[in-house]
Amino acid sequence: VSQKSVYLAGPEVFLANARAILDLKIALTREAGLMPIAPGDLEHPKTDSAWELGLAIARIDEQLMDSADAIIANLTPFRGIAADPGTCFELGYMCAKGKPAFAYTNMRASNFERAVGYYDGKVVRDEKGLPRGPDGIMIEDLGFADNLMLHGGVVNRGGAVVVGDAAEAERYTDMTAFTQVLEIAAQKLR
């Protein structure tokens, strides 16, 4: 039986211990009976400039996604209240390819709750009942883990978004939610 492969999208490529965390995710993916495909950001091709390097890594990661059967995206908020932009791009990319998509986050607070926190709770409802910050900007209040395109893109394709609750210090290294979503993905991809 040929194994299904999953692209492991997430901001862990930026961690000081990126190699160790990616290796752990790779091992857990294999244990779940799936073939891991990890982003190539760690292997830097030789280029003439930082600009060319960035373009080359983007091409490599797209090729890796093209070679994968599915995606598991780590939507844990990154340097702020939202998922890593590169991971959001990659989730959209795989959804467009019609490939099964799964996601997880290590933060329990919903997209709505995090935005309320961003505004220090100073959120009011407009005449239509929509919550808005002091800047007038609307907040999605849908019970989703992040923006509706992300959460919706996964759920609309029959995938799952697993919400974990890691300690602050283990925000990017806790594997509880990842292990849970791996199980779901392995079952759906079988």
Place this chain on the structure above:
Amino acid sequence: VSQKSVYLAGPEVFLANARAILDLKIALTREAGLMPIAPGDLEHPKTDSAWELGLAIARIDEQLMDSADAIIANLTPFRGIAADPGTCFELGYMCAKGKPAFAYTNMRASNFERAVGYYDGKVVRDEKGLPRGPDGIMIEDLGFADNLMLHGGVVNRGGAVVVGDAAEAERYTDMTAFTQVLEIAAQKLR
């Protein structure tokens, strides 16, 4: 001659004056000789719950993207230092469809400069010369407007990322960079 259509991705759907700003972008797109396709977040389908509403809007926006020939993504930082996660998803979605992609931002500060600001300047280079915040997390230093998947995805497809410099109060309403990227898109799509 049949006009090429562009999907207008961006966080302006969340503004208090979303309708007015979208109408302005729609008018400018028509003036540039392109057919505007705007996200459907403003027209709320009837659903039984907020959850179903979110899923329905995600489906509608995907269908709108499927109907468009190209995308122009507004990557202006949103509630933090990064582009709106929904816009990132949509840019990845259109790149995966092989459609021409263009982007702009109304903030001059690069992805690197914004991350340095996030860390209050407390950024150090590791033994490999990579810049990292006090949390050990690496910062891309590529001269890009946002994460390399976004900027790279656009440039690798022959598109352009136009960097504007709007006043704080006009961060989401200034049309200078959008007008410039519209001209580039119109020329490339001709």
